[in-house]
Amino acid sequence: MDAWAALAAGRIAEAERAFGALLARDPADAEALLGLAQAFSRRGDLLAAAGAARRAAALLPDRLDAQLQLADHLRDVGNAADAIAPLERAAALAPGVPRIAARLADAYRLTARPADAYAVASVAVENAPESLDALVALGYASFALDRLDEADQTFCRALAHDPRSARALRGRGQVANERARWNEAGDFFDRALAVAPEDPDARFQRAVLDLRFGRVREGWANFGAILDTEIDRARYYYRLCGVPLWDGSALRGRRLLVSSSHGLGDHLMMARFLPRLPTDGEVTVESPPELFALFSRSFPALRFVLREPLQAPSTMDVHIPIMNLPHALGVRDESDVRSAAYLRVDPAVVAAHRERFVREPGVRQIGIAWHGNPKNRRERWRTAPLAHWMPLAALADVRLHALHVAVSDDERRAAPFALERSTFATMDDTAAFVAALDAVVTVDTSIVHLAGALGVPTWLANPLHSDFRWGIGREDSPWYPTLGIVWQPAPDAWDPVFTRIARSLAR
Numbered sequence: 001m002d003a004w005a006a007l008a009a010g011r012i013a014e015a016e017r018a019f020g021a022l023l024a025r026d027p028a029d030a031e032a033l034l035g036l037a038q039a040f041s042r043r044g045d046l047l048a049a050a051g052a053a054r055r056a057a058a059l060l061p062d063r064l065d066a067q068l069q070l071a072d073h074l075r076d077v078g079n080a081a082d083a084i085a086p087l088e089r090a091a092a093l094a095p096g097v098p099r100i101a102a103r104l105a106d107a108y109r110l111t112a113r114p115a116d117a118y119a120v121a122s123v124a125v126e127n128a129p130e131s132l133d134a135l136v137a138l139g140y141a142s143f144a145l146d147r148l149d150e151a152d153q154t155f156c157r158a159l160a161h162d163p164r165s166a167r168a169l170r171g172r173g174q175v176a177n178e179r180a181r182w183n184e185a186g187d188f189f190d191r192a193l194a195v196a197p198e199d200p201d202a203r204f205q206r207a208v209l210d211l212r213f214g215r216v217r218e219g220w221a222n223f224g225a226i227l228d229t230e231i232d233r234a235r236y237y238y239r240l241c242g243v244p245l246w247d248g249s250a251l252r253g254r255r256l257l258v259s260s261s262h263g264l265g266d267h268l269m270m271a272r273f274l275p276r277l278p279t280d281g282e283v284t285v286e287s288p289p290e291l292f293a294l295f296s297r298s299f300p301a302l303r304f305v306l307r308e309p310l311q312a313p314s315t316m317d318v319h320i321p322i323m324n325l326p327h328a329l330g331v332r333d334e335s336d337v338r339s340a341a342y343l344r345v346d347p348a349v350v351a352a353h354r355e356r357f358v359r360e361p362g363v364r365q366i367g368i369a370w371h372g373n374p375k376n377r378r379e380r381w382r383t384a385p386l387a388h389w390m391p392l393a394a395l396a397d398v399r400l401h402a403l404h405v406a407v408s409d410d411e412r413r414a415a416p417f418a419l420e421r422s423t424f425a426t427m428d429d430t431a432a433f434v435a436a437l438d439a440v441v442t443v444d445t446s447i448v449h450l451a452g453a454l455g456v457p458t459w460l461a462n463p464l465h466s467d468f469r470w471g472i473g474r475e476d477s478p479w480y481p482t483l484g485i486v487w488q489p490a491p492d493a494w495d496p497v498f499t500r501i502a503r504s505l506a507r
Contacts, residue, residue: 003035007042015039030059034066037073044242047407049073057086064093071103078234080110098124098131105137110230115146132162139171148175166196173205180465182472185209200228211225216333220326227321235261237310238319246318248328251281254317260286260307261321263373266425268449269293269469270477272339273325274299284323286311298344334455334478341455345432353436360399364438365391366505367403372445381463382444386415388494391502392441393417398505403430403440403447441501444470452480458502464488 003018016039022032033056040049050073053066060066067086074083092101101124109117118141124134135158142151152175158168173188186209192202203225211219218464224245227236238259239245246256258277260267267288274295277283286307296304305311307360320328331337357365370411371383393400393416401420412419424430431450434440440451440458444467451458460477462470462485470477470485477483484504486497 003032007035010042012039013043014045015321030063030066033059034069037069041073046073046076046240046242047237048077050077051067061089064090067093068100071107073182075107075230076233077240078230078232080107080234083107084111089483091290096127098128098134101268102131102133102137102261106230107143109137109141109144112132114141116373117141118145118335130161132158132165132168135161136165136167136171139168143171143174143178151175164195166192166199166202167197168207170199170202173202177205177209178465183210184208198404200225201230204229208368211415212472214334214471216326216331220331224316224324224327226323235341236321236379237261241313243313243316245317245324246320246328251278251283251318252280255282255315256284257311257316257319258283258285259319259321260288263376263446263448264288264290265449266323267295268343268453270322270325271295271453272337273329275328275342277302284311284316287479291428294343294345294431295347297409297428298342300445335474337478338481339479340481341453343431343450343453345428345435345454349429349432350435353433357436363399364395364505365399365401365436367401367434367437367440367442367447367451368392369403369440369442369444369445369447369459371404376466378444378467381465383493384443384461384497386417386419387443390416391495391498392505395506401433402435403442439505441505448483449480452477452483455482458483459504460485461494461497461501462487464493466490 003015003022006018016036019032019036019039019441023030023036033052037049037052037056040046040052051075053070057066057070068091071083071090074080074086084107087107090100091097091104101120101302105117105121105124105260108114114311118138120136121134121141124131125138128134135154139151139154139158142154152172155168155171155175158165162168169188169192173185173192176185176188186206189202189206189209192199193206196202203222205224207219207225210222226232227239236259238257247354258274258279267410268291274285283304284303285295286308289305290305292306295457321395326337332400370386370389372379385473392398399420400417401422403422412421422433424433427450431454434451434456435454437456440447440456441461442448442458444463448460458480460470460483464487466487469479473487477485487501488494489496
């Protein structure tokens with residue numbers, strides 16, 4: 001009883017010791033494990049909390065509260081995949097409870113099983129048409145299946161029951177955002193935040209919208225909410241272990257880790273801030289393996305480590321995810337992100353490429369990239385099939401080079417024009433090749449960031465439903481002075497984009 005009293009009174013360290021003493025006497029004391037899980041969670045060590053709850057739930061397979069508590073702790077660490085089993089068990093122990101069915105539907109959705117999410121949520125709504133939880137879960141399942149009209153109608157039904165449902169308001173905002181109705185989306189996100197000011201998903205969606213419209217300070221100030229969003233939470237391992245976030249203050253001997261938790265393009269874009277990191281402490285920067293050599297050469301004063309294996313939390317005092325550097329470093333407007341070329345490639349390798357190129361005098365060497373990572377949700381918008389690139393191929397004295405890490409022979413043969421094949425083992429190899437080119441034309445993938453960071457003239461073929469970092473309709477970018485942006489005039493309208501880029505190259 002003393003352990004639970006200490007926990008209730010907020011004496012977390014005392015509660016941990018007391019629960020630990022109970023477990024020392026009986027390692028199978030499931031109640032003590034449940035209490036210890038709560039204590040760990042209150043202290044901020046969410047991974048340890050999930051571990052203790054997992055042991056308790058295994059000992060209490062028929063206890064509804066134990067299964068739900070495990071699901072709660074797994075949700076807190078973003079582990080929706082492992083949360084499915086205890087939620088399915090809970091649904092079997094308490095069939096027909098809309099709140100449990102809704103949570104199970106959310107877990108399915110977050111593990112890329114939208115059809116299962118939709119099926120579970122539909123049954124829950126059929127059995128309990130007035131259930132707000134079930135309606136919201138069905139709305140998000142519909143959204144995940146790209147049934148935008150149905151999702152919006154379902155969120156409206158939820159709001160008819162509770163006009164102050166932050167999740168339903170945010171859902172309508174996300175539908176509007178998907179349709180590029182930016183002002184409408186912003187209104188819904190603001191309404192959600194008026195109800196729940198700390199809702200991380202609404203804060204993050206609002207932040208991205210602010211950045212899209214050039215509200216730099218507000219956008220980066222709230223971008224850090226991504227650490228707690230339902231989809232992205234699991235990325236931030238050190239946060240889940242309780243390592244404090246760096247707030248941009250002087251280190252005074254502390255150890256700072258800049259953690260890697262985003263894509264290659266994000267790392268390339270944020271690398272401009274690495275020279276601004278403080279020098280009054282020990283700074284370590286995690287790098288994806290593809291960028292390790294390039295970053296180590298470009299920023300020799302910094303210590304880089306590979307992203308995997310993960311660093312031990314005991315090796316750092318504070319950490320900052322690399323995409324959170326703008327806020328920590330006090331970025332307030334576009335002038336704070338402008339930067340000349342900041343990546344350095346091996347000059348000998350560049351010279352070797354250029355030596356090969358000069359054997360074709362008068363021919364311009366243009367690198368192209370027409371798709372990105374197929375697992376990216378935005379891939380359906382940003383991929384530009386090679387058939388649309390014909391205006392570039394028709395230019396006189398132009399040689400087109402594929403900049404993808406690997407282009408299959410079948411893909412190259414299927415191209416409607418001659419396409420030079422290049423093989424790049426690492427992004428460092430790609431960077432040296434790009435630095436030797438006359439220009440780059442690319443869709444929105446890591447290549448646009450690589451070419452921009454090298455200062456190579458670059459055109460971005462941009463979809464109408466664009467990433468937030470390219471703004472709204474602007475044809476330049478504060479991130480890269482050598483970048484020109486050409487937008488689709490309508491969804492999937494790529495031909496006008498490449499016709500325009502070809503005219504620019506011809507000039």
